[in-house]
Amino acid sequence: MKKRPDFIVGLTVLVTLVALVSSVLWMQQSDPTRRRQRVVAQFQDVGNARVGNSAVIRGVRAGRIQGIELADDGAVLVHLSLERGAQLPQDPVVLLNESSLFGEWQATIMERAALPRDESVQRQIAANVAAGNIPGATLPDIAKLTAVAGQIAGDVAEVAGRVDVAFDASAAVELRSSIRNFAVLSSTLAKTVTEHATDLDTISTQLQGAVRSLNQTAQTTMLLANRVDSSMTSGELRRLISDLSAAAAELRATTSTLSGMSKQLAGTQDRLDSFLGNGDSVLAKINAGQGTLGRLLNDSSLYVGSDSLVVALRGLIAEVRANPKRFFNLRVF
Amino acid sequence: MNAATAVEIVGRAARSRIERVGDVAAFVADTARAARDVRTWGPEAAQQARRLGVDSLPIGVFIALFTGIVLALLASYTFTGAVPLYFVGTLVEKTITMELAPVLTGLALAGRVGANIAAELGTMRVTEQIDALETLGYDPFAFLVFPRALAGVVMFPVVVAAAMIAGVGAGWVASIALLDVSSPEFVKGIRLFFEEFDVRYGLVKSASFGLAVTLIGCRQGLGARGGAQGVGGAATSAVVYSAVAILVLDAFWAIVWLLGHTP
Numbered sequence: 001m002k003k004r005p006d007f008i009v010g011l012t013v014l015v016t017l018v019a020l021v022s023s024v025l026w027m028q029q030s031d032p033t034r035r036r037q038r039v040v041a042q043f044q045d046v047g048n049a050r051v052g053n054s055a056v057i058r059g060v061r062a063g064r065i066q067g068i069e070l071a072d073d074g075a076v077l078v079h080l081s082l083e084r085g086a087q088l089p090q091d092p093v094v095l096l097n098e099s100s101l102f103g104e105w106q107a108t109i110m111e112r113a114a115l116p117r118d119e120s121v122q123r124q125i126a127a128n129v130a131a132g133n134i135p136g137a138t139l140p141d142i143a144k145l146t147a148v149a150g151q152i153a154g155d156v157a158e159v160a161g162r163v164d165v166a167f168d169a170s171a172a173v174e175l176r177s178s179i180r181n182f183a184v185l186s187s188t189l190a191k192t193v194t195e196h197a198t199d200l201d202t203i204s205t206q207l208q209g210a211v212r213s214l215n216q217t218a219q220t221t222m223l224l225a226n227r228v229d230s231s232m233t234s235g236e237l238r239r240l241i242s243d244l245s246a247a248a249a250e251l252r253a254t255t256s257t258l259s260g261m262s263k264q265l266a267g268t269q270d271r272l273d274s275f276l277g278n279g280d281s282v283l284a285k286i287n288a289g290q291g292t293l294g295r296l297l298n299d300s301s302l303y304v305g306s307d308s309l310v311v312a313l314r315g316l317i318a319e320v321r322a323n324p325k326r327f328f329n330l331r332v333f
Numbered sequence: 334m335n336a337a338t339a340v341e342i343v344g345r346a347a348r349s350r351i352e353r354v355g356d357v358a359a360f361v362a363d364t365a366r367a368a369r370d371v372r373t374w375g376p377e378a379a380q381q382a383r384r385l386g387v388d389s390l391p392i393g394v395f396i397a398l399f400t401g402i403v404l405a406l407l408a409s410y411t412f413t414g415a416v417p418l419y420f421v422g423t424l425v426e427k428t429i430t431m432e433l434a435p436v437l438t439g440l441a442l443a444g445r446v447g448a449n450i451a452a453e454l455g456t457m458r459v460t461e462q463i464d465a466l467e468t469l470g471y472d473p474f475a476f477l478v479f480p481r482a483l484a485g486v487v488m489f490p491v492v493v494a495a496a497m498i499a500g501v502g503a504g505w506v507a508s509i510a511l512l513d514v515s516s517p518e519f520v521k522g523i524r525l526f527f528e529e530f531d532v533r534y535g536l537v538k539s540a541s542f543g544l545a546v547t548l549i550g551c552r553q554g555l556g557a558r559g560g561a562q563g564v565g566g567a568a569t570s571a572v573v574y575s576a577v578a579i580l581v582l583d584a585f586w587a588i589v590w591l592l593g594h595t596p
Contacts, residue, residue, distance in 0.1 A: 023497075027527040051528075
C-alpha cells in the first residue's frame with residue numbers, strides 16, 4: 001500500500017523532532033522527571049560560571065549548574081541540580097572557581113571549615129548567608145589574577161626605578177666604603193677580643209679567687225659574729241674591755257718609756273756624732289802618716305821588717321817543730 | 334554621445350535594477366498573499382514537503398556524517414599537544430550545530446531542490462502550463478509557489494536537524510574509534526559549552542535558507558523564457574543565486590543574531 005505523503009512527512013517531522021529534542025535535553029542534562037535534588041546557592045558575583053558547568057563534591061562530579069538568576073537584593077542565585085544519591089557535606093558552602101585554564105568553571109560544594117583561608121572568600125560567605133540558600137563565594141579567575149600580578153609587577157618596577165634613582169654611583173661608592181670600613185672594624189674588634197681573651201680569663205680567675213676569699217671572709221665574719229654573740233652572752237666582752245683598758249694604760253706607759261728612750265737615743269746620737277768626728281780626725285792623721293799608727297800604716301819599711309820577721313819566725317817555728325829538744329829541755333826530776 | 338544620452342544610460346540602468354528589486358518584492362508579496370488561498374496550496378503542501386524534505390534526508394545525513402568525521406579528525410589534529418582533547422566534542426557540536434549542518438545541507442539542497450523547482454516551473458512556463466492554470470482560475474502563486482516555499486521553510490530545518498544529529502554522532506564515533514578520546518571525554522566536551530541556542534540558531538537559519546532556495550527556484554522557473562535552453566538557464570541561475578543567498582543569509586544571521594547573543 002502506498003503511503004500518503006502527509007503520513008510520511010508527518011512521520012519524518014515527528015521522528016526528527018523527537019530525536020532533536022531528546023538530544024538537546026540529553027546535552028543539557030535536563031531533568032524532566034525531577035528525580036534530581038536541587039539546591040540554591042547565593043553569590044554576590046558568579047564570575048564566568050555558566051549554566052551547564054559541573055557541580056563537584058570532594059572532587060567528584062555530582063551535578064551541574066541548572067540556572068543562574070539575579071535576586072532582588074543584589075545577589076545572584078545559582079540553582080544546582082545534583083544527582084539523587086549525592087550527599088551534601090555538613091554546613092555546606094559553594095565555591096565558584098575555574099577548573100581549567102580554558103575558561104571552564106565549576107561549582108565546588110564543600111564544608112565551610114574546608115574553605116581556603118582567604119579574607120575575600122570569608123567575607124563573601126558571610127555576606128551571602130540567607131535562609132534556605134547555601135552561601136557561596138567566587139574565586140578570581142586567571143584574568144583577574146593576571147591583572148593583579150601585572151599591577152604588582154608595575155609596583156615592583158616603580159620601586160625598582162626609585163631605588164635606581166636613589167642608589168646612584170656615589171651611593172654605591174659610599175656603600176662600598178662603608179662595607180670596607182665595617183670589615184676593618186670587624187677585624188679590629190676580632191683582634192681585640194682575641195687579645196683580651198687571656199686578660200679576661202685572668203680577670204675571671206682572679207675574680208673567682210676574690211669571690212672565694214670573700215666567701216672565706218664571710219665565713220670568718222660569721223665565726224667572728226658567732227664568737228661576738230657568744231662573748232656578748234657570756235660576759236667576756238666586759239672582760240675584754242677591761243683588758244683593753246689595761247692594755248691602753250700599758251701602752252701609754254710604754255709610749256712614755258719609748259719617749260724617754262728616744263731622748264736618750266738622741267743623746268747617744270750626739271755622742272756618736274762626736275765619736276765619729278773624732279774618728280774622722282784620727283783617721284785623717286793616720287792617713288797623713290802622723291803618729292805611731294800613721295807611720296805603721298804608711299811606712300813600708302816597717303811592713304817589710306815585719307814581713308821578714310814573720311818569715312824568720314816561720315823558719316824558727318818549723319825548726320822548733322822539727323827539733324823541739326834543741327830548744328826545749330824539759331826535766332821533771 | 335552627448336551628455337543627455339549618457340544620463341539616459343545611467344537612468345536606464347538604475348531603473349532596470351530598481352525594477353528587478355521591485356519584481357522580487359512583488360513576487361514575495363504575491364507569494365505571501367497566496368497564503369490566504371489554503372484550498373489551493375493545502376493539498377500540494379504535503380506533496381512538496383515530501384519531495385523537498387523527506388526525499389532530501391539521505392543526502393543531508395550523508396553529508397553530515399562525513400563532515401562530522403572529518404571535523405573530529407581536524408579538531409584532534411589542531412588540538413594535539415596544546416588543548417585537552419575533550420574540546421573535540423565541543424568543536425564538533427558547536428560547528429556542526431551552528432554552521433556546517435545548516436550551510437552544507439542548505440547548499441546541497443540548493444542544488445537539488447532549487448534546480449528541481451526551477452526546472453519544473455520553467456518547463457511549465459515554456460510549455461504554457463502555467464498560462465493554462467491561470468486560464469482555469471488557479472493562482473500560480475498559491476498552487477505552485479506557496480506550497481514549495483512552505484515546504485522549504487518547514488522541511489529544511491527537519492533535514493538540518495537530522496544532519497545535526499548525524500554529524501555530531503559521526504564525530505563522536507570517529508573520536509572514539511580513530512582518536513585517543515574516550516566517550517565520557519567527548520560527552521564532557523559536548524556538554525561543556527552546549528546551549529539550546531546553538532540548535533535554535535541553526536534551525537532558524539536553515540528555515541531562512543529553505544525559504545530563500547524555494548523562492549529563488551520558483552522565481553527563476555516562473556521567469557524562464559524560450560525552450561529547453563531557458564529552462565536550463567533558469568535551473569543554473571537558481572542554484573547559483575541560492576548558493577549566494579545562503580552564504581549572504583549566513584553572514585546576516587551571524588551579524589544580527591549571533592553577534593548580539595550573550596551566552
